[in-house]
Amino acid sequence: MLGVCVLWFFVIARLFTLQIWQHELYASLAAGTHEIYKELLPRRGTVYIQDGETLFPAALNRVLYQVYADTRSLNDPEDTAVRIAPLVGMDKNEQFMLFLKLKEAKERNDPFEPIKQKITEEEKTAIEALKIKGIGFAQQPFRYYPEEEIGAATIGFFGMGSDGKAVGRYGVEGYFDATLSGEPGFIRGERDAIGAWIPLGRRSFSPAHDGADIVLTIDRTIQYELCTTLEAHRIEFEAQSAAAVVMDPKTGAIKALCSASTFDPNKYNEVESVDIYNNQAIFKAYEPGSVFKPFTMAAALDQEVVTPDTTYVDEGSRKFGNFTIRNASNKVYGEQTMTNVLEFSINTGMIFVVEKLGKEIFREYVQRFGFGTRTGVQLDTEAAGDTSSLDQKGEIYAATASFGQGVLVTPVQLAAAFSAIANRGELPRPYIVQEIRYSNGEIKKTEPSVVRRVLSDRATALIVGMLVSTVENGFYRPARVPGYYVAGKTGTAQIAEGGDYVEGATNHTFVGFAPAEDPRFVMVIKYEKPKRNFADATTxxxxxxxxxxxxQYYGVAPTR
Known part of the structure; x- marks a missing residue:
């Protein structure tokens, strides 16, 4: 008797759960409406960037609506089209086409005929006020990017993949697609002979787990200023593409990352070429030219094979077998110090340095600065670059690499490597994600870390002084900031296509930091094929x- 009572207790409790607590869920299933999918599909996480003391959503979900007609209940297709069309931005021709569509749908007794997608809450309210029988609405969640073109290649977008399914693509959206997507839930059950769900039948139910929110290190103000300035100058200099990075050299946190030309991720399908999706700061490795010279010089200073005052006599060229390497504009400088070599960007002077250093040690330092491997910056489509030329036999490979030809790097790699110089010889690990906030309340924060020590304190102090002198006494007047010491270097590098260098085609780069004595930022600027001769006039x-x-933004007081 006790067992029967217990059994009835569980049956009654089960019915109460199904009929009261989960009534809406099962009512939705039985009715076959779309509402059940909100219970099973997770919310995609929001991507935030820094905006002063608060966070700003750079990628978020918005809910719009689809208006449709159940033509079984619709009385007058023509009147419906006339009344609704103006409220959703349809012109007279579109209004007439809507009437024809509704008329044909009513003739076949169609229960679901779409009228317009992605209407706003205001448009929905206006249509509801018409009180037209047979008009309904379905929610349409979609991904929205408030910043539009600003930093689009860094954020990426949520769009259709090759299999026709919506996925995160490029940038943060692509790299963290699984994290942002969450996990879908599911429900399985049984229907009776007439299609109704059997309340006490076999069923299984698992709720959806929402995607995580991601907080980036990107500073909204810096990102806006950098991206708009970069695009304006790209147009002015008639460059094919451009890239820029601002990094905190002490932590590796990326404050801004820009690629130009750009696109609006809200309209990602309207671009002329998919190449525009690629973030030039991480995707396209290139020969950097003379911005590579500080790394060669720093290695030699660290090994104590040269000092800033070491001299050599420049004769304007060096021969390696059938190849002759010359200085830019075929200049001959005569006797020069190592500081002069950087100030005047003397190619043959760098060959002198790398020969003092030795190819094997030089290659080791190139790798220790992080070239030839991905930085792991947590963005989709990052390239590793290529330093394999240094593995080949022959002195010419180290000779050309000493001044940045024959090796391939990315702007992010340059920013990280220059940060090692700005950060007293320690290479910081670049990162763009400050924290990930999971739906269960867990928060995973990124702690700044050091990849390795590359240079001694002594070598770092010497190379920083030489780079300040380069900006002060070289050809880089546009890079100076009154009241501050700036350390930096330009690079104008020939572009190889099909195995040969193209006449007149160059990449321009500038890498620098300030204030030199206590750097607040490292910045890389790069233009591809600008219509200017040298980088001092562009980057x-x-x-x-x-x-x-x-x-000024960081409030750094002048130091000179």
Whole structure:
């Protein structure tokens, strides 16, 4: 008797759960409406960037609506089209086409005929006020990007993949697609002979787990200023593409990351070429040219094979078998110090340095600075670059690499490597994600870390002084900021296509930091094929404009 009572107790409790607590869930299933999918599909996480003391959503979900007609209940297709069309932005021709569509749908007794997708809450309310029988609405969640073109390649977008399914693509959306997506839930059950769900039948139910929110290190103000300045200068200099990075050299946190030209991720399908999706700061490795010279010089200083005052006599060229390497513009400088080599960007002087250093040790330092491997910056489509030329036999490979030809790097790698110089010889690990906030309340924070020590304190102090002298006494007047010491270097590198260097085609780069004695930022500016001869007229100018802004933005008092 006791067993029967217990059995009835569980049956009654079960019925109460199904009929009261889960009534809406089962009512939705039985009715076959779309509402059940909200219970099973997880919410995609929001991507935030820094905005002063608060966070700003750079990628979030918005709910719009689809308006449709159940033509079984619709009385007058023509009147419906006339009344609704103006409220959803349809012109007279579109209004007439809507009437024809509704008329044909009513003739076949169609229960679901779409009228317009992605209407706003205001448009929905206006249509509801018409009280037209047979008009219904379905929610349409979609991904929204408030910043539009600003930093689009860094954020990425949520769009259709090759299999026709919506996925995160490029940037943060692509790299963290699984994290942002969450886990879908499911429900399985039994229907009776007429299609109704059997309340006490076999069933299984698992709720959806929402995607995580991701907080980036990107500073909204810096990102806006950098990206808009970069695009304006790209147009002015008639460059094919551009890239820029601002990094905190002490932590590796990326404060801004820009790629130009850009696109609006809200309209990602309207671009002329999919190449525009690629973030030039991480995707396209290139020969950096003379911005590579400080790494060669720093290695030699660290090994104590040269000092800033070591001299050599420049004769304007060096021969390696059938190849002759010359200085830019075929200049001959005569006797020069190592500081002069950087100030005047003397190619043959760098060959002198690398020969003092030795190819094997040079290759080791190139790798220790992080070149040839991905930084792991947590963005989709990051390239590793290529330093394999240093594995080949022959002195010419180290000779050309000493001044940045024959090796391939990315702007993010340059920013990280220059941060090692700005950070007293320690290479910081670049990162763009400050924390990940999971739906269960767990928060995973990124702790700044050091990849390795590359240079001694002594070598770092010497190379920083030489880079300050380079900006002060070289050809880089546009990069100077009155009241501050700036350390930096330009690079103008020939572009190889099909195995040969193209006449007149160059990449321009500037890498620098300020204030030199206590750096607040490292910045890389790069233009591809600008219609200017040398980088001091392009990237140095952009750097100078942005460096002045950053020093004011950070509230750094003048130091000179």
């Amino acid at each position: 140095a100018a952009t750097f100078g404009t942005m460096a002045k802004f950053l020093l």
